[in-house]
Amino acid sequence: MHDSTAVEVNQLTKQFKGATAVHPLNFEVHAHEIFGFLGPNGAGKTTTMRMLAGLLEPSSGDGYIHGKSIKNHPLEAKQQLAYLPDKPDIYPKLTGWEFLQFIASVFKLDKNIWIEHAKRLLHRFDLTESAGRLMETYSHGMKQKIALTGALIHQPSVIFLDEPTVGLDPKSSRDLRAILRETAADGTAVFFSTHMLDVADQLCDRVGIIHRGRLLQTGTPEALKQEHASHAGGSLEDVFLRMTEQHETEGPEGEVP
Amino acid sequence: MIKTLWYYQKKTLHHQYEALPAGRKVLYITLTALALFIMIPFGLGIAAAGDVFSTESLRAVIVYLLLSTLAVITFVTMPRTFQLLFGSKDIEFLFTLPIRSRHLFAMQFFTGWAGFPLLSFLLLTGLSIIIGAVSGAHLLFYPAAALLFFGLSVFGAGLAFLLNLFLVYILPAQRAQQLTTVISFISAALFILAAQMPNIIMQNDNTSLTIEAAPAWLPTQPVAAALFASFRGEGAGVIYAAACLGALAVISLASLWFVEKHYFSSWQRATEPVGNKIKSTRPGAARSVPYAIALKEWRTVQRNPKEWTTCFTFALILILMFINFFGSDSALASPWSNPASAWSSVHVMLGPAILLGLQQFAAAAFGREGDSRWMLRALPVTPRQIVFGKFLAHWVMTGTALAALELIAFLLFGWNIVLVFAGLALTLSLTAVAAASGVWAGASGGTYNEKNPQKRVRFDTGVVSFFLNVLYLLLFFVPTWMILSAGLSLQSKWSGPEPAFLPLWDTAPWPWISLLGTGGVLSAAGLTLLIVYLHLRHGTKELTERGVDYLDP
Ligand SMILES: Nc1ncnc2c1ncn2[C@@H]1O[C@H](COP(=O)(O)OP(=O)(O)OP(=O)(O)O)[C@@H](O)[C@H]1O
Ligand SMILES: [Mg+2]
Numbered sequence: 001m002h003d004s005t006a007v008e009v010n011q012l013t014k015q016f017k018g019a020t021a022v023h024p025l026n027f028e029v030h031a032h033e034i035f036g037f038l039g040p041n042g043a044g045k046t047t048t049m050r051m052l053a054g055l056l057e058p059s060s061g062d063g064y065i066h067g068k069s070i071k072n073h074p075l076e077a078k079q080q081l082a083y084l085p086d087k088p089d090i091y092p093k094l095t096g097w098e099f100l101q102f103i104a105s106v107f108k109l110d111k112n113i114w115i116e117h118a119k120r121l122l123h124r125f126d127l128t129e130s131a132g133r134l135m136e137t138y139s140h141g142m143k144q145k146i147a148l149t150g151a152l153i154h155q156p157s158v159i160f161l162d163e164p165t166v167g168l169d170p171k172s173s174r175d176l177r178a179i180l181r182e183t184a185a186d187g188t189a190v191f192f193s194t195h196m197l198d199v200a201d202q203l204c205d206r207v208g209i210i211h212r213g214r215l216l217q218t219g220t221p222e223a224l225k226q227e228h229a230s231h232a233g234g235s236l237e238d239v240f241l242r243m244t245e246q247h248e249t250e251g252p253e254g255e256v257p
Numbered sequence: 258m259i260k261t262l263w264y265y266q267k268k269t270l271h272h273q274y275e276a277l278p279a280g281r282k283v284l285y286i287t288l289t290a291l292a293l294f295i296m297i298p299f300g301l302g303i304a305a306a307g308d309v310f311s312t313e314s315l316r317a318v319i320v321y322l323l324l325s326t327l328a329v330i331t332f333v334t335m336p337r338t339f340q341l342l343f344g345s346k347d348i349e350f351l352f353t354l355p356i357r358s359r360h361l362f363a364m365q366f367f368t369g370w371a372g373f374p375l376l377s378f379l380l381l382t383g384l385s386i387i388i389g390a391v392s393g394a395h396l397l398f399y400p401a402a403a404l405l406f407f408g409l410s411v412f413g414a415g416l417a418f419l420l421n422l423f424l425v426y427i428l429p430a431q432r433a434q435q436l437t438t439v440i441s442f443i444s445a446a447l448f449i450l451a452a453q454m455p456n457i458i459m460q461n462d463n464t465s466l467t468i469e470a471a472p473a474w475l476p477t478q479p480v481a482a483a484l485f486a487s488f489r490g491e492g493a494g495v496i497y498a499a500a501c502l503g504a505l506a507v508i509s510l511a512s513l514w515f516v517e518k519h520y521f522s523s524w525q526r527a528t529e530p531v532g533n534k535i536k537s538t539r540p541g542a543a544r545s546v547p548y549a550i551a552l553k554e555w556r557t558v559q560r561n562p563k564e565w566t567t568c569f570t571f572a573l574i575l576i577l578m579f580i581n582f583f584g585s586d587s588a589l590a591s592p593w594s595n596p597a598s599a600w601s602s603v604h605v606m607l608g609p610a611i612l613l614g615l616q617q618f619a620a621a622a623f624g625r626e627g628d629s630r631w632m633l634r635a636l637p638v639t640p641r642q643i644v645f646g647k648f649l650a651h652w653v654m655t656g657t658a659l660a661a662l663e664l665i666a667f668l669l670f671g672w673n674i675v676l677v678f679a680g681l682a683l684t685l686s687l688t689a690v691a692a693a694s695g696v697w698a699g700a701s702g703g704t705y706n707e708k709n710p711q712k713r714v715r716f717d718t719g720v721v722s723f724f725l726n727v728l729y730l731l732l733f734f735v736p737t738w739m740i741l742s743a744g745l746s747l748q749s750k751w752s753g754p755e756p757a758f759l760p761l762w763d764t765a766p767w768p769w770i771s772l773l774g775t776g777g778v779l780s781a782a783g784l785t786l787l788i789v790y791l792h793l794r795h796g797t798k799e800l801t802e803r804g805v806d807y808l809d810p
Contacts, residue, residue: 055634057804074805078637089628093560094553097540104540105549106636111542118540134560 004066006031006158006189007052011061014047014213021047022213024061029189029206031157034180036204037193040244044213045193046086049160052191053083065158079107082151086162088143092136096127096146099135100153107154114153121149124175140167148176152183159183161192165199177203201236211244262356262364270368284716296380300387316481323409323477326377330413331420333373335440336711338417341365342520343425343527344710358520359513362418370414378410385484395490401498402487405480408505419512425523436527441566445573546638550646555654557625566711567621571614578606593670595755597748600676601741603666604683608733611659611687612726617714619651619695620722623703623808624713630705630808640800644700644793651692659684673751676744682778683740686785690729693792698722700796705808732784739777746770 007029014022022044029035039045050056052063054074063070065077091099097118104114122128125145130138135146144167151159161180165173180203184190194200200207201221208218217224221236228239342348342365351361385402388394424436479501487494544552558564593599626633633643660681667677702718714722746765748755765773800807 075637083635091629093557101540102549105544108543115540
C-alpha cells in the first residue's frame with residue numbers, strides 16, 4: 001500500500017519565556033503508520049504533540065494534518081484528528097455515555113453507528129459497567145480508557161497519544177496495542193510518545209528520538225539498531241541511551257540530522 | 258519542622274507575587290493607597306460622630322461594631338480557609354510526609370490570617386490612630402488598640418478555621434463536600450447584614466441618639482472596656498487588655514489541641530470521594546454542537562452545588578430588597594390587597610438583582626472547564642459555537658428558574674395572567690442580557706488556576722462587566738416603566754386603582770394602554786436582542802483572539 005503524508009511538521013518551534021522547549025522540527029508521519037516518539041523527561045514530546053493537536057500555539061513553524069494547517073485551518077485539521085493527553089482529565093460531572101454522546105454530537109456521527117462502535121470499545125476496555133457512572137469516580141486508567149474511546153469513536157485519520165500505556169493494567173495495555181495496530185491497518189496515522197522502549201520496538205513502524213527539543217533521528221527500529229550495532233548492544237534501549245548520552249556530551253550543536 | 262514549612266510557604270508566596278503581571282501589581286498598590294487615603298476622612302467622620310453620642314451609647318455602638326467586625330472577619334475568611342485546609346493539592350502531599358498536623362495547621366493558619374484578617378487589623382488600627390489623634394486619646398490607647406485589634410483578627414481567623422474543622426467533623430462526609438457552598442452563602446449574607454448594622458441600630462430610636470446598653474455577656478464587651486479605659490489612660494485598661502489577650506492565648510492553645518486531634522481525620526472526610534447514584538441518560542442521536550455544549554454545561558452545574566455559589570449575589574440582593582420593602586409599613590407592602598402593586602414592585606426589584614447578580618453565574622462558565630479545558634480545544638468546535646452554547650445554557654437555566662418563580666408568585670398572590678405574561682417578557686429579556694454579558698466577560702476574561710479554582714474571571718474584566726450591567730439597568734428603565742405602567746393602568750380598569758409608586762394612569766384610554774404595553778415589550782425585546790448580539794459577537798471575537806490557551810493564567 002502506498003501511504004500519503006498524514007502529519008507534516010514544518011519548522012515547528014516552541015519557546016517558553018525565552019527558553020526553547022522545541023527547536024525547529026521537521027518530520028512526517030504517514031497514513032497506516034505507527035510512529036513512536038521517544039525521548040527522556042522534558043525532551044519536548046508533550047509540547048510537540050500539543051502543538052500538533054492545536055492545543056498550544058507554536059512560536060513559529062506549522063503542522064499539517066492531511067495538508068490542513070493546524071495554525072490557519074484548525075477546524076478542518078481537528079476534524080480529522082484525535083488527541084489523548086498524558087493526564088486524561090475529562091468532564092468529571094458527566095457519565096461515560098454522556099461524554100461519548102458529546103463527542104458524537106461534535107463530530108455529527110450517525111446514531112446507530114456510533115453507539116455500536118462505542119459498545120464494542122467499552123466492552124474491550126471492560127468499561128461497559130462503569131460507562132453509566134460519573135467520570136469523577138473513575139480511576140486514572142479508566143479515565144484514560146474512556147478518553148481513548150472518545151478519541152476512537154469518530155474514526156480520526158490521525159491520532160496523537162501522549163504516553164497512552166502509562167497507568168494501564170497489563171490486559172488493557174495489550175488491548176490498546178492491538179487496537180492501535182488495527183487502527184493503523186485501517187489507514188489512520190498513529191503518533192504516540194512513550195518511555196517504554198520495548199513497546200516501541202514491537203509496535204512502531206518508525207520511531208523518532210527527541211532530546212532537548214531536537215529530533216536526533218527517525219527511522220525504523222531495525223534500521224536504528226543496525227546503524228548503532230557496532231557501538232551498542234542489540235536493543236532499542238541501548239540505541240536510545242547511547243544517542244541521548246552522546247547528544248548530551250556533544251552539546252546542543254552536535255545534532256544528528 | 259515548622260521552619261522548613263514556613264520557608265516553603267514563603268517561597269511559594271514570593272513566586273506567586275513575582276508571577277503577577279506588572280499591571281496587577283500597580284493596581285493592588287493603587288488600591289491600597291486609595292484605601293489609606295479614604296481612611297482619613299472616614300476616621301475624622303467617626304471621631305466627630307463620637308461626640309454626638311452619650312458615653313453609654315457610644316460604648317454599645319462599639320460593642321456591636323466589634324462584634325460585627327468579628328463576624329465579618331470570620332465568615333469572609335471561611336471559604337478561603339476551607340480551601341486552605343482541605344482543598345489545596347499541597348496538603349495532600351504534605352500529609353504523606355512525617356509532619357505533625359499541628360505544624361501544617363499553623364502554617365495554613367498563618368496563610369489564612371495573612372489575607373482579610375490582616376487587612377482588617379491594619380485598617381482598624383489605622384482608624385483608631387486617626388480617631389485617637391483627633392479626639393485626644395491617652396498614649397496608652399494606641400498600643401492597646403493595636404494589640405486588641407490584632408487579637409480580634411487572630412480570633413476571627415481562628416474561629417473561621419475552627420468552624421470549618423468542626424462542621425466537617427460533625428457533618429456526614431458527603432455533606433461536608435458541599436460545605437463551601439453553604440459557607441459562601443452564609444458569609445455573603447452576614448457581610449451584607451453587617452453592612453446594614455448601622456441602619457438596624459439607628460432605626461431603634463429616631464428621636465434621640467441614645468442606644469440601649471449592649472448585653473454584658475457579649476464577648477466584645479471586655480474589648481470595648483479595654484479600649485475605653487485605655488483611651489482615658491486608666492490603669493484598668495491594661496488589665497482589661499491583658500485579660501483579653503490572655504483569653505485569646507488560652508483559646509488558641511485549646512484550638513491547637515483540637516486541631517492536632519482532628520485535622521487529619523477531618524481532611525480525610527472532606528476529601529473522600531462522594532458516591533452518587535446518578536443514572537446516565539440513554540445514548541442517542543447527535544445534536545447540534547451549541548446544544549451539546551449547553552447540555553454539558555447544564556449537567557455540570559446541576560450536579561455540582563459548588564457552581565451555585567455564583568448565583569448567591571442574585572439571591573442576596575433579592576432577599577435584601579424584599580425584606581426592606583415588604584418589611585416597611587407602606588401601603589404597597591400588602592401584596593394580597595394590592596396584587597398589581599406587588600407585581601410591579603417585584604419586577605422593579607428583579608431588574609438590579611438579575612443584572613447585577615446573575616451575570617457572574619454566566620461569567621463563571623469558562624473557568625468552569627477547569628482541568629478538562631483541553632477537551633474543547635482539541636475538538637473541532639468554533640469559538641462561536643462555544644460562546645453560543647454557553648449563553649444558551651445560562652439563559653435557559655436562569656430564565657426557567659425565574660419563570661418558575663413568576664408562576665409561583667402568580668398562584669400565591671393571584672396576579673392577573675396578562676400581567677404575568679408582561680412580567681415574563683421582562684424577566685426573560687433581563688436574564689438574556691445577564692447571560693450574554695456574563696458569557697462575554699467569561700470569554701474575554703475567564704481564567705482558571707488550580708490553586709484558586711473559585712476565581713473564574715479576571716478582576717479587571719469583572720469590574721468592566723459590572724459597570725456595563727449598571728448601564729443596562731439604566732437603559733432598561735424605559736421599557737420597564739412602560740410595561741409596568743401599562744399593567745397598572747390595566748389593573749385599575751378591571752378592579753379599581755391601587756396605591757402604586759409608579760404613575761397610575763387610572764383614566765388612561767385603551768389605546769394609550771395598549772401602546773404602552775406593546776411598546777414596552779417590543780423595546781425590551783429589541784434592546785435585549787441588540788445587547789445579546791453585541792456581546793456574543795464581541796465575546797466570540799475575544800475568544801478567537803485569545804488563542805487556544807485562553808484559560809491559562
Ligand atoms: N508551560 C510551560 N512553561 C515553561 N516551560 C514549559 C512549559 N511546559 C513545558 N515546559 C518545558 O518544556 C520542556 C519540554 O516539556 P515536555 O512536557 O514537552 O516534555 P516531555 O518530553 O513530554 O517530558 P515527559 O517525558 O516528562 O512527559 C521542558 O523543559 C519543560 O520544562
Ligand atoms: Mg510528556
